Amino acid sequence: MARARDESSPLFAGNAAGTLRLIVYLALAVVLMVLDQRNGWLWRLRSTASAVVEPIYRLAGLPAAGARTLSVAFSDRQHLTSENQRLREDLLLANAKLNRMAAVAAQNQHLKKLLDTQHSLELNVQLARVIGVDLGAYRYRLTLNMGSRDGVKPGQPVIDAHGVMGQVIEVLPHTAVVMLITDPSHAIPVTIARTGLRTVAYGSRDGDMLTLPNLPLAASVRAGDQLLTSGIGGRFPPGFPVGRIEQVAPATTGMFQVAQARPAADVERSADVLLLHDQAEPEGPPGLVKPVGPPTSLEPSTAGSSASPPGAPPVERGAGP
Amino acid sequence: MSRQRLNQWWFIGTLAAALLLMLVPLPGALAPFKPYWPALVLLYWSLESEDRVSLGLAFCVGLFADVLDGVLLGEQALRLCALTFIALRFRSRLRFFPMWQQALAVLALLLNDRILLLIVRMLAGASVPPASWWFSPFVGAALWPFLFLLLDDLRARLRIQ
Numbered sequence A: 001m002a003r004a005r006d007e008s009s010p011l012f013a014g015n016a017a018g019t020l021r022l023i024v025y026l027a028l029a030v031v032l033m034v035l036d037q038r039n040g041w042l043w044r045l046r047s048t049a050s051a052v053v054e055p056i057y058r059l060a061g062l063p064a065a066g067a068r069t070l071s072v073a074f075s076d077r078q079h080l081t082s083e084n085q086r087l088r089e090d091l092l093l094a095n096a097k098l099n100r101m102a103a104v105a106a107q108n109q110h111l112k113k114l115l116d117t118q119h120s121l122e123l124n125v126q127l128a129r130v131i132g133v134d135l136g137a138y139r140y141r142l143t144l145n146m147g148s149r150d151g152v153k154p155g156q157p158v159i160d161a162h163g164v165m166g167q168v169i170e171v172l173p174h175t176a177v178v179m180l181i182t183d184p185s186h187a188i189p190v191t192i193a194r195t196g197l198r199t200v201a202y203g204s205r206d207g208d209m210l211t212l213p214n215l216p217l218a219a220s221v222r223a224g225d226q227l228l229t230s231g232i233g234g235r236f237p238p239g240f241p242v243g244r245i246e247q248v249a250p251a252t253t254g255m256f257q258v259a260q261a262r263p264a265a266d267v268e269r270s271a272d273v274l275l276l277h278d279q280a281e282p283e284g285p286p287g288l289v290k291p292v293g294p295p296t297s298l299e300p301s302t303a304g305s306s307a308s309p310p311g312a313p314p315v316e317r318g319a320g321p
Numbered sequence B: 001m002s003r004q005r006l007n008q009w010w011f012i013g014t015l016a017a018a019l020l021l022m023l024v025p026l027p028g029a030l031a032p033f034k035p036y037w038p039a040l041v042l043l044y045w046s047l048e049s050e051d052r053v054s055l056g057l058a059f060c061v062g063l064f065a066d067v068l069d070g071v072l073l074g075e076q077a078l079r080l081c082a083l084t085f086i087a088l089r090f091r092s093r094l095r096f097f098p099m100w101q102q103a104l105a106v107l108a109l110l111l112n113d114r115i116l117l118l119i120v121r122m123l124a125g126a127s128v129p130p131a132s133w134w135f136s137p138f139v140g141a142a143l144w145p146f147l148f149l150l151l152d153d154l155r156a157r158l159r160i161q
Helices: A002-010 A016-039 A041-048 A051-073 A076-113 A296-303 B003-023 B028-033 B038-046 B054-071 B077-089 B091-095 B099-123 B131-160
Strands: A123-132 A143-145 A157-159 A166-169 A175-179 A187-192 A198-203 A210-217 A224-227 A241-250 A254-261 A272-276
Touching: A002 B091, A016 A041, A016 B054, A016 B077, A041 A051, A041 A166, A041 B054, A051 A123, A123 A175, A157 A254, A187 A241, A210 A241, A224 B054, A254 B054, B003 B038, B003 B054, B003 B131, B028 B131, B038 B054, B038 B077, B038 B091, B038 B131, B054 B077, B077 B091, B077 B099, B099 B131
Parallel strands: none
Antiparallel strands: A123 A143, A123 A272, A143 A175, A157 A166, A157 A272, A166 A175, A187 A198, A187 A224, A198 A210, A210 A254, A224 A241, A241 A254
């Protein structure tokens, strides 16, 4: 079909107005990007637009959910039976371990009470489901079906049955976005379980490994060492498995050792995850302690015969003779 | 009148479907092969009906895609604007290319788009993506003839109805 517009745009078109418009739009986009990078406009815009964005996420997550359902529906009985059997064995094993642990945990609780620390072994968690949505950030993000209406807050650690997965970075009313520990811009403080060495594990470029770039040369680190969260930094509670070291090599600078670790959590395939509710206590200098003196009830009696100040609390029990 | 409206809805529907497809993940190992759907659909429309696609529309689609993606506001707006501008500028020539040449042109456009994205991400402080990240433009170019024919066919049918 011939259009009138075609004649006005010749083969070697070069109208200045179009170029000018392009420059204006590009400049606008650049300004938006800079402002967003500085002020985080996008998140605010997203939380106001959540009424539109969230249904679209649910819609886009349908194919992944459908595929999951179909794979269950069409997998043969043998497969399901063997999987059921395996899960049953796992549960039995876990229960046996738990029963043995219960006594130890009770003892631990008791000892900790004696020591007056507040770390507890209780887990306060919330089960969330992963929505299969691709957010275009090289696949280092997960979307969960719970949001601020369900009490999810940014910064909450996310774990699965095997270890730490990541942390919540953005919350919409019914959706939360999780940054995985394998994200190159994510760092998690860890300790090596065998030696107690504290270090930091970063995400890696290829997306399914962790990198520990600055281990001292003298430190004893070898493949197979388990990494646990150290609790330093106060974001992740201590003692959760993070990964297992696969290889150690000296860094190219020769000043450190670099280790590669595989995440303990099933980062790629988890469909259900747990949101941890109680955050680790921030480690650092302790808060100001109120000056401790003799109990106020003793005060008047120690003041004795001298005139007590008018603001002094009334004496309930006679502590004096 | 209703034909006009149907056309309008069809146009909006394809763009919305492209945005939705952008969000749908491909399973496991196939994930890096996902083409950049909004760019392909915008390219189709800018080649086929110039009066519908403008830089402003590309900008708006990009902004909406950014809100959905949540990576960086304005990133896709910039990329889609650049892409649409080039496509509109060379539209008269691109339209009369044989299909394989058109697919090559689409490949060049999509590669250019990836390079733009890489520049933006690097400036924003992201790390260098893995090599598999570069597969997407090739998949997009390989899919282009099929997408083009499919959309053309559907459009012709809708016109006939």
